[in-house]
Amino acid sequence: xxxxxxxxxxxxxxxxxxxxxxxxxxxxxxxxxxxxxxxxxxxxxxxxxxxxxxxxxxxxxxxxxxxxxxxxxxxxxxxxxxxxxxxxxxxxxxxxxxxxxxxxxxxxxxxxxxxxxxxxxxxxxxxxxxxxxxxxxxxxxxxxxxxxxxxxxxxxxxxxxxxxxxxxxxxxxxxxxxxxxxxxxxxxxxxxxxxxxxxxxxxxxxxxxxxxxxxxxxxxxxxxxxxxxxxxxxxxxxxxxxxxxxxxxxxxxxxxxxxxxxxxxxxxxxxxxxxxxxxxxxxxxxxxxxxxxxxxxxxxxxxxxxxxxxxxxxxxxxxxxxxxxxxxxxxxxxxxxxxxxxxxxxxxxxxxxxxxxxxxxxxxxxxxxxxxxxxxxxxxxxxxxxx
Numbered sequence: 001x002x003x004x005x006x007x008x009x010x011x012x013x014x015x016x017x018x019x020x021x022x023x024x025x026x027x028x029x030x031x032x033x034x035x036x037x038x039x040x041x042x043x044x045x046x047x048x049x050x051x052x053x054x055x056x057x058x059x060x061x062x063x064x065x066x067x068x069x070x071x072x073x074x075x076x077x078x079x080x081x082x083x084x085x086x087x088x089x090x091x092x093x094x095x096x097x098x099x100x101x102x103x104x105x106x107x108x109x110x111x112x113x114x115x116x117x118x119x120x121x122x123x124x125x126x127x128x129x130x131x132x133x134x135x136x137x138x139x140x141x142x143x144x145x146x147x148x149x150x151x152x153x154x155x156x157x158x159x160x161x162x163x164x165x166x167x168x169x170x171x172x173x174x175x176x177x178x179x180x181x182x183x184x185x186x187x188x189x190x191x192x193x194x195x196x197x198x199x200x201x202x203x204x205x206x207x208x209x210x211x212x213x214x215x216x217x218x219x220x221x222x223x224x225x226x227x228x229x230x231x232x233x234x235x236x237x238x239x240x241x242x243x244x245x246x247x248x249x250x251x252x253x254x255x256x257x258x259x260x261x262x263x264x265x266x267x268x269x270x271x272x273x274x275x276x277x278x279x280x281x282x283x284x285x286x287x288x289x290x291x292x293x294x295x296x297x298x299x300x301x302x303x304x305x306x307x308x309x310x311x312x313x314x315x316x317x318x319x320x321x322x323x324x325x326x327x328x329x330x331x332x333x334x335x336x337x338x339x340x341x342x343x344x345x346x347x348x349x350x351x352x353x354x355x356x357x358x359x360x361x362x363x364x365x366x367x368x369x370x371x372x373x374x375x376x377x378x379x380x381x382x383x384x385x386x387x
Contacts, residue, residue: 039327039329039370041264041265042250042264042265042268042327043327043372043374045250045252045265046113046242046325046376047376049115049238049240049242049252050100050113050115050323050376050378051376051377051378051379052115052117052119052379052380053099053100053115053116053378053380053381054099054100054116054117054378054380054381055117055118055119055380056117056118056119056120056229056230056231056237056380057097057099057116057117057118057162057229057380058099058380058381058383059383060126060164060166060227060229061314061315061318062164062165062166062172062227062314063097063162063164063172063175063227063229064096064097064099064172064313064314064318065096065097065098065171065172065308065310065311065313065314065317066096066097066164066165066172066173066174066175067079067094067095067096067172067174067175067309068095068096068097068175068176068177069174069176069177069218070177070214070255071176071214071215072213072214072256073213074215077255077256077257078094078095078255078256079093079094079095080093080094081093084241084253085253085261087110087112087243087244087245087246087251088103088112088241088243088253090103090105090112091103091112091241091303092304092307094307095114095255095307096172096307096309097116097162097164097175098114098116098306098307098317099115099116099117099317099378099381100113100114100115100116100320100323101113101114101303101306101307102296102303102323103296104295104296104297104303105272108358110243110244110268110270110271110272111272111273111296112242112243113241113242113243113271113273113323113325114240114241114242114255115238115239115240115241115242116237116238117237117238117239117380118162118229118230118231118232118236118237119231119232119236119237120230120231120232120236126164126166126227126228126229127139127228128166128225128227129163129226129228130222130226131217131222134216134217134218134219134221134222135208135211135216135217136206136207136208136209137161137178137206137207137209137217137228138206138207156179156210156234157233157234157235158179158180158181158182158210158233158234159179159180159207159231159232159233159234160177160178160179160180160214160233160234160236160237161177161178161179161180161207161228161231162175162176162177162228162229162231163175163176163177163178163217163221163226163227163228164226164227164229165220165221165223165224165225165226165227166225166226166227167224167225170311171310171311172309172310172311172314173220173221174218174220174221175221176215176217176218177214177256178209178214178215178216178217179209179210179213179214179234180207180208180209180210181207181208181209181211182210183208207228234258235258237256239255239256240252240253240254240255241253241255242264243271244268244269244270244271248266248267248268248269248330249264249265249266250263250264250265250266250268250271250327251264252264266332267329267330267331267332268327268328268330269329269330269369270326270327270328270344270358271325271326271327271328272325272326272347272356273296273324273325273326274294274295274323274324274350274354275293275294275295275296275301275320275322275323276290276293276321276322276323276324276375277290277291277292277293277294277319277320277321278290278291278319278321279291279316279319286318288321288382289321290321290322293324293347293350293354294354295356298354300316301316318381320378320381321377321378321381321382322375322376322377322378323376324347324373324374324375324376325374325375325376326346326347326356326371326372326373327371327372327373328344328346328369328370328371328372329369329370329372331367331368331369333367334366334367335366335367340365341365341368341369342359342365343357343358343359343360344357344358344360344371345357346358346373347373
């Protein structure tokens, strides 16, 4: 009887050990699959958003660094009166136009990525405008401006424009987002099948503004030879921030308050960024090749310094030709493993001062981690600006 009990106990132990090993393998495999899927979703959304950074604005260096002003239905949207919601609270409330900027998360937090881009399929360069009252944009664009209109759009869905001063002679001024009024249809509209929109091709354009939505152009802008940048229909331009919240979710925030915050991916433990600069350090300046990778926390490249509103900073903004992103994903559940990870090391091929290392706590060591790094080229920043 004792021998039978002993054999039964041994068999039970073997079965339980086999089951435990099988379950641990299954969880590890499932966790890896979830991490790959989350990384793919996050990478795709970030690529789509960030590759277009600077679109529609890169043809003029004078727009970089202008103080962005947005008012909707008489409510001031930008500059913001208070801090942004988490995880964007550290971003400056006063923003200046840049293709892309990064708020450093410091030694332990995730970075926040800010991107600005127009989305106009029929116009990609500014046209000089004049309007004594600021209630319209009047100018003669060359080549003729193509503006896409929805044939039955509601007034709040019409095109947005960025009015920015060009005759500066000093530091960048203010710039404002305005909206075309629904009465803007004085020309024969042609159907453009490639855009799925009605398009007006006009040598001279007078765009009345919808003062009840985004307001009129400020007199301070009108006094400095403004230009208008066509941003596209209201829902099209991307003025967004991307960050990681306390629930380990990658979140997109709309700076123009058109949409609520959206969760893009889950199980994101950390996101860090490096600027790719074409500044001649270790290479040739302005040859559209990255010469060095710098941290957004380094002196001279913090978001506060890039948005200081100085004329000299405009050239620095133009040096940013790519970004390098590192995303760390964590398993959704703790796992048992003999290969315990004690730290997460990112950008290991860069100089030691530009690498990043995060030491895991005892609780954080119970999870599995996957690190993904990739480079996103800012294609619009390769376009020579109109001087």
